[in-house]
Amino acid sequence: MPLNSPWRADFPGILALAAEGQTYLDSAATAQKPQAMLDSLLGYYASGAANVHRAQHLPGERATRAFEATREKAARWLNAASSEEIVFTRGSTESLNLLAYGLEHLFQAGDEIAISALEHHANLLPWQQLALRRGLKLVVLPLDELGDIDLAQAATLIGPRTRLLAVSQLSNVLGRWQPVSELLALARAHGALCVIDGAQGAVHGRHDLQALGADFYVCSGHKLYGPDGVGLLHGRREALAQLQPWQFGGEMVLQADYHEARFRPAPLGFEAGTPPISAVIALGATLDYLASLDDTAAAAHEAALHRELLAGLATPEGIRLLGAPQLALASFTVDGVHGADLAHLLTEQGIAVRSGHHCAMPLMKRLGLPGAIRVSFGLYNDGEDLQHFFAALDKALELLR
Numbered sequence: 471m472p473l474n475s476p477w478r479a480d481f482p483g484i485l486a487l488a489a490e491g492q493t494y495l496d497s498a499a500t501a502q503k504p505q506a507m508l509d510s511l512l513g514y515y516a517s518g519a520a521n522v523h524r525a526q527h528l529p530g531e532r533a534t535r536a537f538e539a540t541r542e543k544a545a546r547w548l549n550a551a552s553s554e555e556i557v558f559t560r561g562s563t564e565s566l567n568l569l570a571y572g573l574e575h576l577f578q579a580g581d582e583i584a585i586s587a588l589e590h591h592a593n594l595l596p597w598q599q600l601a602l603r604r605g606l607k608l609v610v611l612p613l614d615e616l617g618d619i620d621l622a623q624a625a626t627l628i629g630p631r632t633r634l635l636a637v638s639q640l641s642n643v644l645g646r647w648q649p650v651s652e653l654l655a656l657a658r659a660h661g662a663l664c665v666i667d668g669a670q671g672a673v674h675g676r677h678d679l680q681a682l683g684a685d686f687y688v689c690s691g692h693k694l695y696g697p698d699g700v701g702l703l704h705g706r707r708e709a710l711a712q713l714q715p716w717q718f719g720g721e722m723v724l725q726a727d728y729h730e731a732r733f734r735p736a737p738l739g740f741e742a743g744t745p746p747i748s749a750v751i752a753l754g755a756t757l758d759y760l761a762s763l764d765d766t767a768a769a770a771h772e773a774a775l776h777r778e779l780l781a782g783l784a785t786p787e788g789i790r791l792l793g794a795p796q797l798a799l800a801s802f803t804v805d806g807v808h809g810a811d812l813a814h815l816l817t818e819q820g821i822a823v824r825s826g827h828h829c830a831m832p833l834m835k836r837l838g839l840p841g842a843i844r845v846s847f848g849l850y851n852d853g854e855d856l857q858h859f860f861a862a863l864d865k866a867l868e869l870l871r
């Protein structure tokens with residue numbers, strides 16, 4: 471049975487790339503966009519742009535309504551307790567930086583922050599830099615051989631000095647769901663704040679943030695088939711109350727004088743300056759589109775693609791997978807073949823996959839690898855895309871060995 475995607479035609483970008491001879495298998499870096507998102511983006515500009523939260527005129531009121539409607543949709547999408555728990559940022563990286571600055575006042579020298587060995591730089595560097603600024607200890611939770619955060623070791627490393635735990639929900643290199651509920655329970659037992667990096671996890675399936683119970687959850691619009699330049703920070707009401715503003719200006723202020731000011735609470739207090747209005751509105755259209763899909767069919771399609779990817783990678787000799795990927799992607803190296811040479815030959819054949827350290831340099835060092843090739847896909851990919859990749863891989867390996 472050929473593996474067709476019923477949603478492929480909804481994504482003009484994937485069709486345009488295919489017409490150009492490009493097979494796009496890099497959705498973990500950024501996803502192609504549905505027509506509904508493009509229509510919304512153009513529709514906002516074509517019907518008259520206006521700033522939000524500050525004008526009483528009709529275009530301003532219209533833009534504010536559409537902007538705030540996305541907040542409601544995002545809250546529904548993630549099952550947040552209230553739309554006031556949704557803060558718009560520029561992406562996961564900015565959300566995590568906001569947290570590292572906005573929570574800084576809670577830390578004292580000697581406190582510990584626990585992250586894991588597989589974190590993307592976005593969920594490592596803000597905490598590392600906070601630790602350096604405040605004299606904190608950054609504790610790195612090790613992984614087991616499958617690529618999961620090792621719970622037994624985590625239980626010995628998370629303790630009374632742990633003030634915050636920040637871990638990925640789904641690894642962008644190893645493609646495995648991490649045991650976040652168990653980790654949250656360990657951290658909560660010591661009263662630590664919990665941050666989940668959902669940049670990859672949010673893209674696959676629906677997540678119930680009330681059930682998850684983390685203090686903060688972050689994700690990016692562009693990986694979720696939406697526009698770039700916009701992301702979300704979800705915070706539980708009580709957690710947001712502990713966060714201090716980190717950027718100042720615009721409508722985040724309640725009262726301003728020359729020498730002092732008071733600031734709004736969340737969410738507007740964390741949205742300084744003109745936000746990415748068109749992107750927020752178009753993210754709302756993307757969420758409408760995603761909500762209209764059959765979740766079960768989407769999950770089954772992704773699972774079937776992943777099975778086919780792993781089966782195809784099992785055939786050529788010398789391929790070593792990083793960990794045991796469960797969904798969405800697979801990263802690999804090939805014995806005796808330089809990753810950069812292989813990446814070059816795949817690129818020459820129109821295969822768009824990612825090679826290198828995948829913004830997780832410490833993980834690569836820990837695995838003793840200079841880098842890896844990563845194949846990742848979205849809803850729009852089909853069996854033919856994978857066949858193109860396998861054929862190109864065979865040809866490249868024939869040339870290189």
Ligand SMILES: Cc1ncc(COP(=O)(O)O)c(C=O)c1O
Pocket residue numbers: 498499560561562563564590592593638640641642667669670690692829
């Ligand atoms: C796990 C993970 N966290 C964070 C990020 C950063 O996301 P963004 O670049 O959209 O801020 C990424 C992006 O690849 C990611 O994969």
